[in-house]
Amino acid sequence: xxxxxxxxxxxxxxxxxxxxxxxxxxxxxxxxxxxxxxxxxxxxxxxxxxxxxxxxxxxxxxxxxxxxxxxxxxxxxxxxxxxxxxxxxxxxxxxxxxxxxxxxxxxxxxxxxxxxxxxxxxxxxxxxxxxxxxxxxxxxxxxxxxxxxxxxxxxxxxxxxxxxxxxxxxxxxxxxxxxxxxxxxxxxxxxxxxxxxxxxxxxxxxxxxxxxxxxxxxxxxxxxxxxxxxxxxxxxxxxxxxxxxxxxxxxxxxxxxxxxxxxxxxxxxxxxxxxxxxxxxxxxxxxxxxxxxxxxxxxxxxxxxxxxxxxxxxxxxxxxxxxxxxxxxxxxxxxxxxxxxxxxxxxxxxxx
Amino acid sequence: xxxxxxxxxxxxxxxxxxxxxxxxxxxxxxxxxxxxxxxxxxxxxxxxxxxxxxxxxxxxxxxxxxxxxxxxxxxxxxxxxxxxxxxxxxxxxxxxxxxxxxxxxxxxxxxxxxxxxxxxxxxxxxxxxxxxxxxxxxxxxxxxxxxxxxxxxxxxxxxxxxxxxxxxxxxxxxxxxxxxxxxxxxxxxxxxxxxxxxxxxxxxxxxxxxxxxxxxxxxxxxxxxxxxxxxxxxxxxxxxxxxxxxxxxxxxxxxxxxxxxxxxxxxxxxxxxxxxxxxxxxxxxxxxxxxxxxxxxxxxxxxxxxxxxxxxxxxxxxxxxxxxxxxxxxxxxxxxxxxxxxxxxxxxxxxx
Numbered sequence: 001x002x003x004x005x006x007x008x009x010x011x012x013x014x015x016x017x018x019x020x021x022x023x024x025x026x027x028x029x030x031x032x033x034x035x036x037x038x039x040x041x042x043x044x045x046x047x048x049x050x051x052x053x054x055x056x057x058x059x060x061x062x063x064x065x066x067x068x069x070x071x072x073x074x075x076x077x078x079x080x081x082x083x084x085x086x087x088x089x090x091x092x093x094x095x096x097x098x099x100x101x102x103x104x105x106x107x108x109x110x111x112x113x114x115x116x117x118x119x120x121x122x123x124x125x126x127x128x129x130x131x132x133x134x135x136x137x138x139x140x141x142x143x144x145x146x147x148x149x150x151x152x153x154x155x156x157x158x159x160x161x162x163x164x165x166x167x168x169x170x171x172x173x174x175x176x177x178x179x180x181x182x183x184x185x186x187x188x189x190x191x192x193x194x195x196x197x198x199x200x201x202x203x204x205x206x207x208x209x210x211x212x213x214x215x216x217x218x219x220x221x222x223x224x225x226x227x228x229x230x231x232x233x234x235x236x237x238x239x240x241x242x243x244x245x246x247x248x249x250x251x252x253x254x255x256x257x258x259x260x261x262x263x264x265x266x267x268x269x270x271x272x273x274x275x276x277x278x279x280x281x282x283x284x285x286x287x288x289x290x291x292x293x294x295x296x297x298x299x300x301x302x303x304x305x306x307x308x309x310x311x312x313x314x315x316x317x318x319x320x321x322x323x324x325x326x327x328x329x330x331x332x333x334x335x336x337x338x339x340x341x342x343x344x345x346x347x348x349x350x351x352x
Numbered sequence: 353x354x355x356x357x358x359x360x361x362x363x364x365x366x367x368x369x370x371x372x373x374x375x376x377x378x379x380x381x382x383x384x385x386x387x388x389x390x391x392x393x394x395x396x397x398x399x400x401x402x403x404x405x406x407x408x409x410x411x412x413x414x415x416x417x418x419x420x421x422x423x424x425x426x427x428x429x430x431x432x433x434x435x436x437x438x439x440x441x442x443x444x445x446x447x448x449x450x451x452x453x454x455x456x457x458x459x460x461x462x463x464x465x466x467x468x469x470x471x472x473x474x475x476x477x478x479x480x481x482x483x484x485x486x487x488x489x490x491x492x493x494x495x496x497x498x499x500x501x502x503x504x505x506x507x508x509x510x511x512x513x514x515x516x517x518x519x520x521x522x523x524x525x526x527x528x529x530x531x532x533x534x535x536x537x538x539x540x541x542x543x544x545x546x547x548x549x550x551x552x553x554x555x556x557x558x559x560x561x562x563x564x565x566x567x568x569x570x571x572x573x574x575x576x577x578x579x580x581x582x583x584x585x586x587x588x589x590x591x592x593x594x595x596x597x598x599x600x601x602x603x604x605x606x607x608x609x610x611x612x613x614x615x616x617x618x619x620x621x622x623x624x625x626x627x628x629x630x631x632x633x634x635x636x637x638x639x640x641x642x643x644x645x646x647x648x649x650x651x652x653x654x655x656x657x658x659x660x661x662x663x664x665x666x667x668x669x670x671x672x673x674x675x676x677x678x679x680x681x682x683x684x685x686x687x688x689x690x691x692x693x694x695x696x697x698x699x700x701x702x703x704x
Contacts, residue, residue, distance in 0.1 A: 004520075011531035013365065042530060049543045139603030168356075178394060178604060179363035181533065191401045193603045193673045198694055203670040210646050210674050251491030251545045252530060275558075294562050318555040321545045322562050342550055 015066035024105025035069030045250035060133025061121040065216035071230035086120035091229035116154020117142030129170040151208035256335040262349040287352035310334040367418035376457025387421030397602035412485025413473040417568035423582035438472035443581035468506020469494030481522040503560035608687040614701040639704035662686040
């Protein structure tokens with residue numbers, strides 16, 4: 001890998017899909033390969049926490065087993081949607097084809113057409129790694145029995161576009177179903193039971209034409225949605241919260257900016273979960289707070305009104321994150337006030 | 353990462369456990385960190401296919417949520433079992449403690465004691481990465497409510513032993529439950545909601561003491577088994593197959609050596625799944641074979657006797673791998689003859 005380059009592999013357990021984050025460590029420009037709709041908040045959080053600016057989402061093809069997060073990301077951060085011209089999808093900002101290069105800060109990602117699983121499949125080559133989508137999988141290959149799939153075409157794509165890369169090139173596929181995360185061109189050339197070693201085109205076609213897999217569970221929803229790059233039919237997406245600028249962190253915590261809370265005290269119930277002793281300490285406490293120490297919270301939930309969302313504070317925002325999880329489990333709409341009393345005081349926000 | 357170093361991250365979806373393979377690319381010596389009992393065949397296959405010699409299994413601690421694959425690996429390939437002295441487990445070959453170094457070919461792995469999740473937890477440091485077990489998780493930390501766990505101890509372990517590593521150090525934990533595969537010391541110092549940023553020891557303890565998680569599902573079986581480093585009570589493990597030297601490949605195919613098949617023709621049903629046309633070609637066919645082309649196999653299963661295991665051939669061993677999956681699904685005991693007719697002929701094995 002290029003020195004210092006930012007790289008993250010992310011997994012969606014529901015569809016066994018891998019999403020990849022690549023970023024220039026200096027300019028902080030990032031791309032996401034194959035983002036998943038349902039993982040939007042997680043992926044948004046890692047971009048935010050690493051201080052990255054997403055320039056493109058790159059789908060390897062029009063997926064049939066999950067809905068892409070491309071449109072959601074575009075809506076959230078203005079990233080450009082890249083997809084093969086051949087997919088014929090609407091909402092594509094960068095219709096790509098074989099030989100294109102996609103900029104990522106000071107670097108560039110090469111597009112190689114690798115059709116066969118679908119007609120519009122591409123692989124992305126960057127530095128010492130190739131992102132193969134559903135063309136080449138670890139010890140496998142994408143099915144070829146729908147979406148204009150063709151086993152002979154896939155055989156040639158893998159042999160001519162992927163196996164011709166340097167043998168140490170790392171292979172990162174769009175899926176794995178056995179807990180394998182990465183392979184190499186050399187490994188797949190040697191050990192792929194479908195397309196590696198002495199497998200001829202006829203061997204491969206014979207194998208692929210006899211798989212008879214059931215259709216993906218989500219195909220009826222995924223194909224039309226991905227034909228719009230993941231835009232919902234009504235163009236509407238549920239927000240993390242309607243009542244304020246709540247964001248989900250990569251840790252899965254819902255957080256709200258203390259400045260917003262200070263300006264909208266009437267819109268929320270303020271809950272402080274520090275111990276009684278701390279409330280009289282140096283940091284003091286906010287006026288009008290409900291005070292219930294974290295270790296008593298589970299037993300005293302009935303003291304909290306349910307007609308407003310709950311904004312939770314502690315010293316530094318750690319225990320209140322735990323409290324947020326307890327409250328949400330109990331059916332409350334709740335968010336952690338980011339940074340707790342420490343940040344509240346550092347920002348010089350009013351106590352009343 | 354050191355140039356050329358072999359590294360693989362592997363996932364067990366059942367227990368959300370990560371296993372790590374590290375190997376010296378020259379001498380081919382390898383270690384496995386936190387192998388999982390049920391993934392033994394997969395892990396054995398990747399070692400074999402990469403041509404690696406496993407010298408040690410390194411458990412980060414005595415796990416409560418899954419059974420270690422350490423004993424199985426020792427039995428299979430003679431690897432040494434490394435575990436902290438403090439775990440007090442039987443069957444440990446290398447009882448380790450803080451400051452030890454474990455050789456891996458020309459390299460060495462450093463042991464750091466990181467107690468708190470359990471008393472015997474260690475982290476392993478190698479080059480630009482740290483394997484933190486259940487001490488530091490991505491945006492989390494291991495629970496501290498059993499196995500002599502202690503939140504204050506864990507806070508100090510993470511702060512003093514992990515957060516003091518260079519900030520670009522990659523953090524590879526033993527688990528993740530949200531599809532995250534890796535983090536860095538810098539990221540966790542900044543964004544870990546329990547132990548990062550301004551979290552004090554009291555904040556962390558307050559958080560951890562209020563988690564009230566249910567016990568792991570497998571704890572009753574895992575703890576005693578891991579007290580023996582994964583050795584079953586009767587010391588007996590089901591083999592891949594009883595009838596011959598069948599191995600599972602990393603692709604999940606059961607394969608048998610053609611030399612054994614040639615010497616034990618009476619012990620198996622030989623099935624050739626090539627097309628009729630191929631059977632009269634240059635490679636010829638073996639005497640006494642049942643010949644059913646792969647595309648007809650599903651409809652002609654009743655032609656195969658079930659009283660012997662089925663050894664399956666095709667040209668190169670690809671289509672027969674598909675046939676193996678069809679037969680096993682239909683309840684047959686079947687294995688793919690590795691390398692097919694091509695290897696059979698290359699090895700000059702007899703046709704009758």
